[in-house]
Amino acid sequence: MRKKRKGCDVPDATIHRLPLYLEKLKLLQAIGVEDVSSRQLAESLDIKASQLRHDFHYFGGFSRPGRPYQVAKLVPALEQIIGIAEPVPTVIVGAGHLGQALANYQNLDVQGFPVRGIFDVNPKLLGLEIRGQPIRDMDEMEALIRKENVKIAILTVPASHAQAVTDRLVAAGVVGIFNFAPTDLKVPDGVAVRNERLAVGIMALSFKVKCILQGEDADLA
């Protein structure tokens, strides 16, 4: 019987709160706060303290009963859990407007995801430098991924090319794909995909706006 790997059988909802916890804790650290209670931290994130403690409980033991959390311990613990204790080398595939914008996004580096390669098929873009990284030909992609041991790729190619590029990335050893192409990717087991659908986001917002505006009409009536 295989022993269950600690801290990997965690609900998605919890996983998505971990970066928020980390971000807030880093902010506290920056202003010199040393201790923080679950109540304080939860309040600043507009969630319940019991939810925060329940989330932490998946990973066990960040403090002891009676004692608040120590910011200086919690920050590295969360970084370890999220997997960014060491910098995570990343590539961007597709150097169109969005790809270039992400390559320019300094926060990626700061958050622990240094960009080690930017690739595109368009020969006009080749050699153009973004924050010290030249845009490279797709031919060089697999070699660089292997050389730099890249496990995460940001995909900003047109939907029509997304699957083909994905297959190449997976074959080269990438196991996490941050997909901005508006299409569903087929990947084998052992590869994680996160779809970032901008159209879904703005449409969900539109739905709420429509309801708000209808509400105002109703108030006037």
Add this chain to the structure above:
Amino acid sequence: MRKKRKGCDVPDATIHRLPLYLEKLKLLQAIGVEDVSSRQLAESLDIKASQLRHDFHYFGGFSRPGRPYQVAKLVPALEQIIGIAEPVPTVIVGAGHLGQALANYQNLDVQGFPVRGIFDVNPKLLGLEIRGQPIRDMDEMEALIRKENVKIAILTVPASHAQAVTDRLVAAGVVGIFNFAPTDLKVPDGVAVRNERLAVGIMALSFKVKCILQGEDADLA
């Protein structure tokens, strides 16, 4: 007693699936499919048919028992529900790399969100045209929002400016904000905010990648 407005008391999870339904249906429409069953549509989206019917049930009556859905009826019905039956004029505030990338993103128009204004404080950017729209000075923002009756704004300014810009947008009549700044916005009741946190996305992915890699190590052991 106020009558409950039909189709606005809907779980977020359902709201986020509406754009996916619409997208898939438009694809079917494009290849000439006229009818589709809940089973077929759900299967193509990798969800359960009962969930799809349950979602639709919030809005009531897209078909009748025994008869499959008619694509030509469902598409406009969903557009109406999402609030994009008519084009929804939009502004982009912040014309840095990300703002420019979004302004260039043709899909925004196609999906029903034509960009009617792009604004920035940087005088060097003023006048630069993106898909026919000049980057304008922030001074012109409120007037244009009122003139074009803009209700949705895409916010791509630095976190340090996000709240101040938000206050101005809300004062000018915007009720929906698509926020790319990594900061929480305070808005009054009757204003919807959707936060698009790229850092959260890539960290959630990182967590899963870490677990995948640990799994591989365990297999080797």
Add this chain to the structure above:
DNA sequence: TAGATTGTTAATCGATTAACAATC
């Protein structure tokens, strides 16, 4: 000690899934 805090389990709440009558 008294008040506050965590870790942990139980209760509650909401979303997903199943079931099925009515209909074609």
Add this chain to the structure above:
DNA sequence: TAGATTGTTAATCGATTAACAATC
């Protein structure tokens, strides 16, 4: 008719919240 389908309610499942013993 028989098989398939929707609309709708009930059952199940999972996530959030509350409760509280142990601890400081």
